[in-house]
Amino acid sequence: MGAIAALMIATYSGPMPGLAAVLGIAWSLTNFALLQQLVVAITGTDRKSRPAVKRAAFAAAGMFLLFAIGGVLLVLLPPVWMLAGFLVPFAVLVLKAASVLLLESRAWQWMVASPWRAAVIVLSVVVAAWWVVPALIERPATAQEHASPHATQADTTPPVTEHDAAATTQHGSAPTTEHGAAPAGDHAAAEGKGHASEGPQKFANVITVLSRAFPNAEWAHFLHHYEAVIFSWLVGLLIILVAFIASRRPQMIPGKLQNLVETLVEGLYNFIAGIIGERHAARFVPFLGTLGIYIWCMNLFGLIPFMDSPTSSLNVTFALAIVVFLYAQWIGIRGLGLGGYIDHLMGQPRNLTGWLLVPLMLPIHILGELAKPISLSCRLFGNVFGEDMLLVAFVSLGVSTLAWSNLPIGLPLQLPFLVLALLTGTLQAMVFMVLSTIYILLMLPHEAHGHEGEAHHAH
């Protein structure tokens, strides 16, 4: 939660406040943990024992160190944001205590005794918030200088450079104005900011945030340029990590993670073996299954906030399709021999009509082979990218419906489409995998795989 809040802050008011908030939260949490250690060690039942004294000493030393670090950080980073971060755990504590008190009070029990009563009260609270919050937000916004009074309107958000400049200057002069200037509709603002650049905009992700924060830095440009590559590496590393952890100590009675991964791998194996035949399965399942899992994870990666689907870039999908294409051709050449491969491309002429048709068949087959990677990559790219665009469109629609209320909220119109995105992401990964399997299958020598497929499906 803290990390997400800090990312929000970093998006809208620059990297240093975000960093400060994160460090503030971390500092405060560490402080709590040490304090608890100290208190437990001093007042616990075994307070005279050696380890308790040692722990108390450690905690005290840690707190001194912590205060020193806090002082240094306070000098280095914007103090207001640091304080805000520092106060977050306290706020959580207070809210928790308040809710515990509230839950046991008589009034609360009276309120929840009837659902209608509760509904009426909730409604009245919501309506009250509706009236009160804009008034609270309006006041500081009008009181301060009119740097960007229309920033609250999602559609009139100024382009990226102006807005960032405004935000940083405002932050430098009076950090408290950030509260008033925080535009209604986070997502719409994030999109609106990017209108200066060309083409349709996707959701802001970590790298967009970074490159917006450091518009002049060389490395930020580099990151932004190779965004898809970085995210696909990230996905790959995650998969490697999970697979490594799951298979590090295989046990006869699998734990949760091992169970999950084994189910996935076995399901994929059976699925592919059902298409390609049991005989070839052991040879091709590692490649095809990895492809399927990788694409699946990449498709779903974009649904995580501040992440992006690498497959919504045509370069990534085209690279994957080229890999499949080359692999299928290689399988064909190796399985059939070079002569057999060319024979295959010529439509296997065995009589005069066949040889007469070669000038027609050869280009058709070659074009068909070349069309495969193009259709594979465009299909995946179009689906994932289209899904992203759909989500963006509906988020901005939901925000603009509530823009008149001046609240930083929007109708969650995108929720059904998130479910749809899960579905299409899974389905398209599967389609990519199945089609690659079929392309490879078509290149294999044509004896008897149909029979094996039958035998497999009989079970």
Next chain:
Amino acid sequence: MDFQAALGLGLPLGIGIAAIGSGIGLGLIGQGAMQAIGRQPEATDKIQLAMIIVAALAEALTIYAFVTMFLLSSKIGG
């Protein structure tokens, strides 16, 4: 009619026409698969797999129109 107006009219229309075509195709595919499953419920897995593959092929045509639209739509507001 200049180039941009032609694009502005043609791109949405193109997607619509492609969607009509692949909608008809998907309907036929679904109909065939449902009938096949109704006749032979024990072959459901096999039929569904084939159905999904063919449905993806039919759907891809609309996706091509969609990608073309996105590639060309940046040229409209130029």
